[in-house]
Amino acid sequence: MITRRALLANGAKVAVGTVYGGTLVGFLTGCGSSDDADTPIVEVLPGGLMVVNPMLCVGCRRCEIACSWSHGKSAVSPSTSRIKVAKNLNFGPHGVQANYEDQRGEQGDSTIVPSTCRQCDVCMTVCPQQAISVNEETGAREVNDDLCVGCGYCADKCPQQVITIDKTTRKSLKCDLCQGNPNCAQVCPTGAIKFYTWEEAVAEVELHEKYLELV
């Protein structure tokens, strides 16, 4: 039995910025891990855990829409969205392959792999303007528009390819975690993108343990 206290203590030990390939429960209980990009991704943030699960993604792209609606003027576009679903939607992360039927994506095995910012340090490191810095409260690597010159280094080097330079403003568009309550997660109709506070994460594990008792 994992106690709430032990779990919180364990969670607190994990460094902010850690990215874990596997389920939330797997992450919190230490059972199982994977580096496969198609498994759920758990991202450790100061306020809790962001979990992206391709198995639950149904490809509606409401996350892209909510992202567009949350930043600047209300113009909807997969280009200006900081989360990218369209990119892998039809043919999966490896693009159009000769055996596309066996790949991910709508034209493959129908698994959709959303690309999300994992708040790694790459963009921050390569930015020649030092325009990207950590928001200590949320853990987000945020762009300071006053310093950004739209050179595109961050977009080029982003491992997830989820940063765009706005064609109009010439500023970097990058996930800022919506001040700790990501809009993409709020509107996801299947919980494929879910943000858990630490308390909610504990509750999820307790639920899982009840399930295990049943089976």
Add this chain to the structure above:
Amino acid sequence: MTTTYGGWAGYVLRVNLTTKVITKETTETYHDYIGGMGIGYKVLWDNHVDGIKATDEENRLVISAGPLSGSGAICSARTTITSRNPVIRNHLITDGHFGGHFSPELKFAGYDAIIVEGKSDTPVWLKIVDDTVTLEPAESLWGVGIFDTFAAVSKMMGQQAQVAAIGPAGENLVAQSTIQTQGGHSAGGHGSVLGSKRLKAIGIIGTGTVDIAESTTNEQLRALDDHILGIIGANNNGVVPNQPQSWAEYSSSGSRWRGGPGVKWGAADTPVELEETPWDDRQKVGMRSSMAEMYFGRDEANKIFKRPGGCHSCPIRCFCEIKNPKMKTEYKLPTENITNVCLGFLDPWYSMGKPSSGEKRTDIQTVGAYYMDYNGIWSAYGQLSHVMREFTARDFWKIILPAEEYAAINWAQYADQDAHFMQDYYTRIAHGASYNGSNIFGRMLGQGLHNFINDDGELYNIEDILNEVESPRMAGLTFALESDEGYEFYGETYSVFLDSHVKVFNRSMVGGVHHASESAGQVGALLNTVFNRDPQCHSHINLINCGLPWAKIAEVAESMWGPGAFDPVKHYTEMNTSKAKFAKWCLVKNVLHDSLTLCNWMFPLLVSPDVNRDYIGDSSIESQMFSLVTGIETSEAELDAKAETVLQLHRALTVLQMNEPNQREKHDVLSEWVYDLDHDMNFGDEGTIKMDRDDIQIGLDMFYAEMGWDKDTGVPTRATLEKFKLGYVADKLESLALLPA
């Protein structure tokens, strides 16, 4: 770029395939017609040519989006395709639709519509990357199946491209053909129109934005989104679960709220047990429809259903992503996955005689769906399969087909409900005259039923029709089944208008039944008279199939249209004006959705799952969306009036294309079976859907009165047309003696 309004991208592309000239024009020309279907009908009216066929060079085809597509408004990713349709008698105009992600991408590229005109001398595909629009050679794509075409175009453009294409059926000018986009989405009836123009595919990458009106804030958009999520149900707006759940006061077996205990996404890499799906759990909205069990039965669905799918911006997800490993192992297909919904799965099943759920049904539906979509075949809302099934049951093929061809078809596979039959069956339809061998069978099924019957619905000799013999012989078919015995027609010449199983509802257009009297009595029957193909209207179904008790539905209907507007399904009362108002409302909302472009399989939302609202929905959501997105403050009544403009234009264009001033007797006529089925029951008896001839005529009187159409002819009067700023339409009809006196 339109700067005054949000929503519209601002431009319409006009692509002339004869001259290869591509031009841009402003969308503002079409703002009075909203967008989508409205643009389509306006373009076809403005460019009307008398007496042409759908596949003639002069025919135009319009692919269009509305102001809501790409804006993020819920369920707004429909694409409307408008053109003359070869499956319809006289090749009258119809609009088909697909979902997916195509129309948002079109908008992101900066366009509200594409007008395709002329005819290329060689196969081409249209490449759109924002402002760069080019025609590319498509010789290497000609003859390629639709899935491989999507891959090939995406490989050339970039994987994020949204692609629409035709398959071999469209290329071979098979009338029953589709235009499709990725994810199993298809629009019916116009594949051969693009085939005749030699336009194989359209690929789009749009990196721009769909701008929202500057007066609108992000908070307003999210607030409306939240409001809708609190009202919206499952597919077809089922607002109660299909089976009891602890949070729900009601449940109904008719509801498409299928996601719940016992239902799982069993073929997912990690299977997902759905458990309860409470109406207010926003992160289970996308699980509530989970409709695979409707098509496969629960046991099979739980094994093969991977997840629900669907369109951009839609949280409801009506599509079924299916994984059947036997597609690869036993049927030697290159994939074990298929996605579709409704007729995509049901057409193969109907064709094969509707076997009960189990592995054979699963194989028929998955393998059949693959071949239909690979080839780009349109079922005409099941008409294709109804003819196949009933003609087989009546042993007509043995009479119709040359003996050698009959012997070449593997009827043993059919009798054994073996899904291997699907390959040759759909290949014959798609290849038509180019099939390797005698193919009267496929040519007949693919060409559209109207070509093969006389005014009484009796079949001509099929070969004579295909050979264009001036005075074709009759086929010599008779009603001879045991089940025919109770009817007067037993032993008489067979007619599709008498056979309720073939489901020709609108006799004049030879159109398939689609939520007509089987779903909504006279309301359904009347709205099945107006369009030229099956009406694809779900405005009424999104109330009637919501799952709430009949008494509650009747209460909502009365509040909207007056006493007696709603009858419980299959227990109908006489016609009244409330039903006429209900029918008109359905059509106006349907046209509104196809113009915005919004999903009419979900909207309007007259009811909700929220007991705290006494289950009442909000019929003004569309106008709230339109107002916020465009910045043009528009009431529900004002927006409905715009939609009615499009509906009146549709009717006028039908009159013009038919060159026929008497729509009542030449267009709005129902098949005999509608009145004569269930020979041992009467109209009004509980359990029958049969209508009454005199009652339907009264229905037309009342409906025409509501529509402002002449009582004797069913043609819009000048006063009506002018009320909707369609005076130019009245002038044209009057000049041709087509306007009522």
